[in-house]
Amino acid sequence: MGNLRDVVIVGGGISGTAAAYELARAGASVMLVERGELASMASGWTLAGVRQSGRHPLELPLARAAVRRWAALGEELETDIEYRQEGNLRLARTPDEVPVIARLVEEQRRLGLGIEFLPDPAAVRQVAPALSGAVVAASFCPTDGHANPTATVRAFAAAARRRGAVLCIRTEVVDIGVRGGRVQGVRTTAGSVAADAVVLAAGVHTDRLCKMAGVEFPLRTEHVAVVQTVSLPPLIRQVIGVANADFAGRQEVGGRMRMTGDAFPWQWPPGALGADDVQPPAWAVRAVLDRAVAVLPALSDAKVARVWGGLIDLTPDGLPVIERAPEVEGLVIAAGFSGHGFCLGPITGQLVRELITTKRPSLSLEGFRRARFAAPGPKAAAELHG
Ligand SMILES: Cc1cc2nc3c(=O)[nH]c(=O)nc-3n(C[C@H](O)[C@H](O)[C@H](O)COP(=O)(O)OP(=O)(O)OC[C@H]3O[C@@H](n4cnc5c(N)ncnc54)[C@H](O)[C@@H]3O)c2cc1C
Structure with a gap:
């Protein structure tokens, strides 16, 4: 093999770039390989909510640790990543949904999260005056927030580069070398690289990369429509989600x-993925706009700037995999974030570093091993709540 590295990371989304930064600052010799551009898949398509509320009990400690990192991340990475910690509201739009929200608040409080129940339209509108009076109740977690996803990924990548990491953009990993149960390195479209450890942070492509190393990873792909308006006057500071997860939204720092x-389930097209393959169907765009105007009536006249589609790397139980693959020494997997991995990015990077450098992660990763998929269980649906 040509080059020699301690670690090769596959994927230039938030998980891969955060891992590159963490490993490079720990002194490792790191190469990150990205087949497209940085943040060209989920980490660019994302809503980019930074949310602890509504997390599965296993994931909540990771989200809380991530939020502690987000608070000073812009300073740490020496870039404005437009992080705003102004809360997340999950809305009940019908009386039936009120007990769903009330139960969520109770459960999350029991787990130690600071989250309030807003029991009526007046309480909701006191927090977010632009919301429709038809919103009957909501949860409110003031320590949730949002950030600029592309700026964050670029900031992680730049900080990794400043610490010596090499970034190979528009370069695809086409094979993973394994010998005697140990990872040897990767073959890319630009040549081969030998490495002691290979990190797979390749989003919806991670199952294929696992196969190259002889490892199974059950992933399904789902599709979500995204609509972005032109810049609007200040409307809402909180990220909003809804009880049944069919809508989420936020106002970006620039006003959009x-x-x-x-x-929805998504069929991969035959051959290479073209940009138009991921564009959303008209009915999905219309549904986003109808739901948006129902909760934020001021949006009915808003001009639409862009629509795009996003793909979700969904695991059978909707929770990620963050592990050292037991079958292949040196192979680390961080994927399957199932529609909520943006918030986790900073902590994912830290945990990947710990798995490689100390083999002792600072948070329990017991619930995030692939081995759990051996037992059949009900299939999770992707739920986006901002
Ligand atoms: C519409 C939408 C809304 C979302 N909303 C939220 C939200 O509000 N909050 C939240 O926390 N999360 C949200 N998510 C989820 C979150 O965005 C993702 O979980 C997160 O961005 C995943 O980051 P990643 O780095 O793991 O994967 P990605 O960002 O997908 O990065 C993987 C990278 O690997 C590269 N790659 C793949 N195969 C190869 C190869 N063979 N060689 C080289 N490179 C390769 C890809 O090109 C890609 O850039 C949302 C996702 C979507 C799609």
């Missing part, structure tokens, strides 16, 4: 509203 709908 960025909004998503619900997730």
